[in-house]
Amino acid sequence: MSAQAPSRTDLLLAIADDELVLGWRNSEWTGIAPFLEEDVAFSSIAQGEIGHARAFYELAATELGTTADALAFDRRPDEYRCAPLVELRFVPDWARTIARHYLYETADAIRIAGVKESEWDELAGLAAKVEREEVYHLMHAQMWADRLAASTDGRRHFDEAVTELWPYALGLLEGEERERLAETVGREPVDAVERGAHTDELVPLWDEMTMVRRSAPGAEW
Amino acid sequence: MAAPRTEEEFREHVQAGGLVETADWMPDDYRAKLTKFIEMHGNSELMGVLPEREWILRAPTLQRKLALTAKVQDEVGHAQLIYRVVEDLGKPRERCLEDLVSGKTKFHNVFHYPTKTWGDVGVIAWLIDAAAIISQKALLKCSYAPYARIMKKICWEESFHILHGRDVVLAMVTGTDEQRGLVQEAIDRWWGPLMTFHGNQTPFDEDPMIEWRIKSQANEDARQRFLDGYVPQIWELGLTVPDPELGKDEETGVWQYSEPDWDELRHVVTGNGPRTAERLELRRISREETAWVRDVVLAEAA
Amino acid sequence: MIYEVFRQEREGQPLQHGGSLEAPNAAFAEAYAREFYGRRNESTTLWIIPRDAVAEVEEPYVADVFDRDYRRVDGYSIKVKLKEARERAGALAD
Numbered sequence: 048m049s050a051q052a053p054s055r056t057d058l059l060l061a062i063a064d065d066e067l068v069l070g071w072r073n074s075e076w077t078g079i080a081p082f083l084e085e086d087v088a089f090s091s092i093a094q095g096e097i098g099h100a101r102a103f104y105e106l107a108a109t110e111l112g113t114t115a116d117a118l119a120f121d122r123r124p125d126e127y128r129c130a131p132l133v134e135l136r137f138v139p140d141w142a143r144t145i146a147r148h149y150l151y152e153t154a155d156a157i158r159i160a161g162v163k164e165s166e167w168d169e170l171a172g173l174a175a176k177v178e179r180e181e182v183y184h185l186m187h188a189q190m191w192a193d194r195l196a197a198s199t200d201g202r203r204h205f206d207e208a209v210t211e212l213w214p215y216a217l218g219l220l221e222g223e224e225r226e227r228l229a230e231t232v233g234r235e236p237v238d239a240v241e242r243g244a245h246t247d248e249l250v251p252l253w254d255e256m257t258m259v260r261r262s263a264p265g266a267e268w
Numbered sequence: 269m270a271a272p273r274t275e276e277e278f279r280e281h282v283q284a285g286g287l288v289e290t291a292d293w294m295p296d297d298y299r300a301k302l303t304k305f306i307e308m309h310g311n312s313e314l315m316g317v318l319p320e321r322e323w324i325l326r327a328p329t330l331q332r333k334l335a336l337t338a339k340v341q342d343e344v345g346h347a348q349l350i351y352r353v354v355e356d357l358g359k360p361r362e363r364c365l366e367d368l369v370s371g372k373t374k375f376h377n378v379f380h381y382p383t384k385t386w387g388d389v390g391v392i393a394w395l396i397d398a399a400a401i402i403s404q405k406a407l408l409k410c411s412y413a414p415y416a417r418i419m420k421k422i423c424w425e426e427s428f429h430i431l432h433g434r435d436v437v438l439a440m441v442t443g444t445d446e447q448r449g450l451v452q453e454a455i456d457r458w459w460g461p462l463m464t465f466h467g468n469q470t471p472f473d474e475d476p477m478i479e480w481r482i483k484s485q486a487n488e489d490a491r492q493r494f495l496d497g498y499v500p501q502i503w504e505l506g507l508t509v510p511d512p513e514l515g516k517d518e519e520t521g522v523w524q525y526s527e528p529d530w531d532e533l534r535h536v537v538t539g540n541g542p543r544t545a546e547r548l549e550l551r552r553i554s555r556e557e558t559a560w561v562r563d564v565v566l567a568e569a570a
Numbered sequence: 571m572i573y574e575v576f577r578q579e580r581e582g583q584p585l586q587h588g589g590s591l592e593a594p595n596a597a598f599a600e601a602y603a604r605e606f607y608g609r610r611n612e613s614t615t616l617w618i619i620p621r622d623a624v625a626e627v628e629e630p631y632v633a634d635v636f637d638r639d640y641r642r643v644d645g646y647s648i649k650v651k652l653k654e655a656r657e658r659a660g661a662l663a664d
Binding site for chain 2: 074075077078082084086094116119194204259263
């Protein structure tokens, strides 16, 4: 399988899986975020990501003759194409959560800008739609990055987390998009934690997210 | 009309339907009872997110995942709206949360119980939210106007939750026998807590909350409204209610039911429910772990 | 910091107080106002105002010490005068 060039649905599933798994991770904050106003805001971001995942899966599903839900839930963990960055479980660590949010949204903006130029019209159109919402995610991430950077303590928490996650963030993108990311966040490129191998955190997440669905295979919920 | 200046005038004012705003003079007893009542409501919204939150990660389809996350998000939003009202009455949010996790203040009985299956998710959103909306709709007439005003938004959002809950339940009762079984089991488990949800049968004119028109609906009236609205809906789906005495007296229109377990209610709301300690501990830990964020970010004039 | 949020439900309607929220600064307040009062598209306009910037006018009326009936409807007895004017007009026409 690795010898083959990735198909267009493989690329699409990589984006969809990133959005799905990150959305799942971010939704772990719903109900326990640092303060109530942020709880509501961050939950919308998680919902936004799941919504985008669904849209990407729907497009892939028309190619593959399946459904968005089947793609989201009914594959084995090793079949997911998400990057390790999105798999990591961070609750209750807000610093790493925001660092990942900032890195992911910055990288995603670069990626989506590229996908908008796709020759696959449906995908390009979908990317343009997704971008309209991702703008708010990026604004939110930037607002947090700025606010944390405005105090010594906040900056320390944030910088440490960004440094730790930086190799993972590079793994979201390919080729020259990595340089664009490095430029945007003002860091030197390093060896990326590549997409392909999964972290140990994916299987427990998969177990939980598919638990109800697996309990009655084929049932409607 | 002159603003009330004495406790007597104030009582007359609110009993005649008069409203109170934050900056108005109010008797200490009114402020104390009001604050306690609203704070417990805020606590309940906040603690109410925890039983369902556990299932956000397990939702079986993308649509359910989104709907459940949005529901829990709404509850957090309600907690924010309600605690803001409490804060303006003089008790800061941080103190409300401290008192909550230390067990000094209470939260609603239903949020002390475990959620065991996806069936619970449907039954909670459908029936617990229905019971809650009955109480909350009556609060639209609360004498304390800032509280009554936010109740409009809260009731509007709760109506989506009932839809979501009913939809989850309908999908399951039309599904496999196992799925249907999960719904029935959930109703069986939640029925007891639901019957005590609206509180004991304190007569209308002996309820201190009614004297100040903080509440204007007697507990038993709320329970009757709930039974009247929802028992037929449960039966209609071929589901049963675990109370052989339950039935409507056709002549009086009053629902009869077995005596609810008031001892259990007292036991649970005083901090001894099956999940009380665990949920308060989760609140305490997550507050502790994120305290630095509030310090850094919410610090005034930073 | 506490921000007061005002919202307009539909175009053409007045802005009304929606509620208040706590936010570190105006950027956060804006994001939170959008979440709290716009996540179901329920507002067409939102204003956020730091609570400190709102001053309450203590006596929101002008004390009616002397008669100011010329500012009110009951200060004008149109009916009686109109009747008289019509009668006179009628008499003139005769």
